[in-house]
Amino acid sequence: MTDRSDLELVQLFQNGDESAFNHLVLRYQEKVYWVARRFMADHDNADDVTQEVFIKAYGSLNEFRRESSVYTWLYRITVNIALNSLRRQKIREAFRIDELFDAPDTESVAPDEAAEKQEERSLIENAIARLPEKQKSVFVLRYYEELPYEDIAKILKTSVGGLKANYFHAVKKIQEYVRRAHETY
Numbered sequence: 001m002t003d004r005s006d007l008e009l010v011q012l013f014q015n016g017d018e019s020a021f022n023h024l025v026l027r028y029q030e031k032v033y034w035v036a037r038r039f040m041a042d043h044d045n046a047d048d049v050t051q052e053v054f055i056k057a058y059g060s061l062n063e064f065r066r067e068s069s070v071y072t073w074l075y076r077i078t079v080n081i082a083l084n085s086l087r088r089q090k091i092r093e094a095f096r097i098d099e100l101f102d103a104p105d106t107e108s109v110a111p112d113e114a115a116e117k118q119e120e121r122s123l124i125e126n127a128i129a130r131l132p133e134k135q136k137s138v139f140v141l142r143y144y145e146e147l148p149y150e151d152i153a154k155i156l157k158t159s160v161g162g163l164k165a166n167y168f169h170a171v172k173k174i175q176e177y178v179r180r181a182h183e184t185y
Contacts, residue, residue, distance in 0.1 A: 006070035013061055021061065024070060025054055031071070032078050038140050039082035049085055053078045068154045075147070076155040079137055120178075127177035128170075135170035142167050 004012070004023070012020035029050060036049035056077055064073065128136060134156075141152045142163075149160045149167075156163070 007066060010061060010064050010066075010070060014064075021058055024057075028071065028074050029054070032074055035075060035078045035141075035145060036082050038144055039079070039086065045085065049078065049082050052081050052085075056081065072151050072154050075141070075145075075151070076157070079141070079155055083133060083137065123178050123181050124174060127174040130177065131170050131173060135166045135173070138163050138166040139170040139174075 004020075006024065006027070009020040009024050013024075032053050033046055033050045036053070037043070037046035040046040040049055053074065057074060060077075064070070068076075128139065131139060137156060138152060141147045141155065142149070147155075149163050152163050153160045
């Protein structure tokens with residue numbers, strides 16, 4: 001059954017084959033987790049969001065209208081649940097996006113260079129954390145997930161033009177934050 005398309009699995013599920021949903025979970029759980037992880041401050045919260053995404057998807061799959069791909073639909077659910085979770089936890093001020101960057105290979109990088117890279121990562125994480133919610137969402141999905149604007153527009157239910165403007169402003173704000181931080185050193 002793993003060689004079936006997403007839409008075939010959805011159809012099987014809608015026709016009563018619940019094992020088809022398990023195949024969708026296996027296919028997308030890692031991707032959903034990493035999207036959630038980029039929004040959430042730690043593994044446990046991202047794991048909770050991932051679980052909530054698939055619970056919601058299970059309950060809504062019978063109404064799936066095929067207006068977007070299953071992948072885009074799950075991304076939309078993931079982003080919405082992650083943002084709602086952040087609101088509920090009231091941790092927006094302490095929001096950190098971990099593991100957006102690969103950790104430096106400590107064997108091949110000098111200690112001072114590794115510390116410098118870590119400092120730069122922290123600056124960028126802080127800059128992203130300060131972005132308005134919409135800009136943060138667009139930035140994470142576009143820059144780190146490398147999604148096309150059209151998919152992001154479906155996920156966030158907004159126009160491509162508005163997304164491009166939000167992404168542009170997010171990049172400018174991050175650059176300005178990092179520039180100002182370097183001026184104070």
